[in-house]
Amino acid sequence: MSEKKREQQSYLALVGQPTAPEIDTLERPSYAVYEGQTLVDGKLFRAGTWFHGIKQGQGDDIGQPFDLWICGPLHVDAETLNSDDGSVGRLLRFKHRGKVIEYVMPMEALAGKGEEILKALFRQGLKVEYHQRRYVPAYIASHHDLNRVLATTTKPGWHDASGAFVLPSKILGGQDVRFQDSGKGAHLFSERGTLESWQSELAHYCQGNPVLILSVCCALAGPLLSKVGVNGGGVHLVGDSSSGKSLAQAIAASVWGDPSRFAASWDMSRGGIEIEASSRNDTVLILDEIKRADPKRVQEMAYAIANGTGKGTMTREREGRPKLYWRVLALSSGERSLSEHAAISGNAAHAGAELRMVDVNAGTRTYRAFDDVHGMSGATFHRKLTTATAHHYGMVGPAFVERLIKETDPDVFYQRFAQVRDGFEAEGPQAGRVADRFAIIGFAGELAITYGLLP
Structure with a gap:
């Protein structure tokens, strides 16, 4: 080691800095990344990405080396x-x-x-x-x-x-x-709290409440759709304002992320629905308040959610832009059914659309959307769970997927789903689609119980 290098290393030791690694030869022009202070050709460089160049052009300094710090270590x-x-x-x-x-x-x-x-x-x-x-x-x-x-x-x-x-x-x-994304999208999938806190503060109180159980299991069923070959579609919670529908949706959203961000709204275009569904592929699409949807387009949007394929569009160069694709179950809510909302615009109800977004009563149960408020008043129960959804979320969905990945025999999913599906009697292919949807929701819940994720 040269005398100059020894002096530099001694100085670093004196000021409490770690000894710098050395690079004896350096090609120019070139880029280099240093994670910490580094000696290069006897010169000390701080951490970062450097450009080591040679002067070009005219003047006395032609051919002279120069060094530029351009950014942190990249x-x-x-x-x-x-x-x-x-x-x-x-x-x-x-x-x-x-x-x-x-x-x-x-x-x-x-x-x-x-x-x-x-x-x-x-x-x-x-x-x-x-x-x-x-x-x-x-x-x-x-x-x-x-x-x-x-x-x-x-x-x-x-x-x-x-x-x-x-x-x-x-x-x-x-x-x-x-x-891969642009970095501008909303952070839909986020985590707060622990799996145990979600189980004790939310899942525990879903017991005895079919609407809440349905919502949680609907959120968990998305990763299973492709495993057993069931198409997407939705469940539409129908009930008066302030009945508890939005709380059921918030609990479902908490399976994957912060309900305030993860949940979406019917208030968007067909293209917006495609983007929202694709960004939640293989999970769940939460759509609040069907009254915000365009009555003329709401049935078309229900078809789109279930079919999982976006419309084709073109670039400025008149080339086909890649379509969006998704597999997702939707959990919708509203004071009126899909067919009632579509009728506002004078459109006749399509049986196919109704089958793809099936109505579920979430307003006239014992406590409106709830059956068991666990010894509390309805208002206290609602307030407690609403507060809990803001503090415990994003843990159980990934934990469920991790357990699915550990299943080495893919036929296990088909066999166990078939057992659940046998419990749903359905006459005809249209009713069969609805039965498939409820069976996959039930199957998700049964698996999650087996895995110790749900009570």
Whole structure:
């Protein structure tokens, strides 16, 4: 070690800094990422992503080396291939306030001046030297022929190629797939509290309440649809205002995330329904207050939810844009049924639409939507559970999926579902579809009880 390097290492030790690793040779021009202070050619560099260049142009300093700190440590870990549309990207990794951030960047974001990627990285907390920001897209683009290739998907749920269940914040049952989004979407899948607190503060009080049991099991049934070949559809809770329908939906939403964010509304277009359903693929779509829906379109929207395929659209270049797809059960609510709401616009009720969004009485039970308020008044019971949904959520859905993944024999699901389905007598194919839906909801509940997730 040279005398200069020894002096630098001694200084670092004196000020309480760890000894810096050394790099003896450095090619220029090149980019380098240092996780901590690093000695390069006898010069000390702080942690970050650096551009080591050589002066070009005219003047006495032509050929002189220079070094630019462009951002915090930013790693390009893998090439990504989107399973939905075949587009290529890069898996980026950095830290923000000690938390590891992974971001799947589509390569098309580097087009032009790369402002899209800069916006995304700024949004997620990467520290960037503002005056050198143009080097960040160039650094990412410099990574070619990466050895590691990962699949990505733009919607949550089962990823067929890997067998994993993809959520925006976690991958269940695999590591070779990532969720890819713009970073602007709402954080639908979030967690608070513990599984045990959700069980004691919410699931416990669902006992004796068929409407609440139905809602929770409907939320759990989404991951099973593809396992047993049951189509999507919905259950529509009908009852007067303030009967407890919204609470039932909030408890269902708490299976996967914060009810205030996870639940949606009927107040949207057909395209909005497609986006909301796709963003909750293989889970549950909560739709509050059917009176907010367009009476002229509500039956069409019910068909769309059940069929799981979006409308085709075109780009400016008149090329087909990829359709949205989903598998989901919907839990709807309203003061009137689907057919009654559609009739406001003068449209006749379609039997097919009613079968895809089946009415359930949630307003004239012992305590309106409830049958057992566990020794409390109806108002106290409602208030207690409403408060609990804001503090305990997002745990049981992923825990249920983790148990499904451990089932090594896929025929187990068919066999056990068939046993439950045999308990539902149905005459004709239309009634059979409804029976399938209630059977899959019941099957989800039975499995969750077996797994110790529900009382």
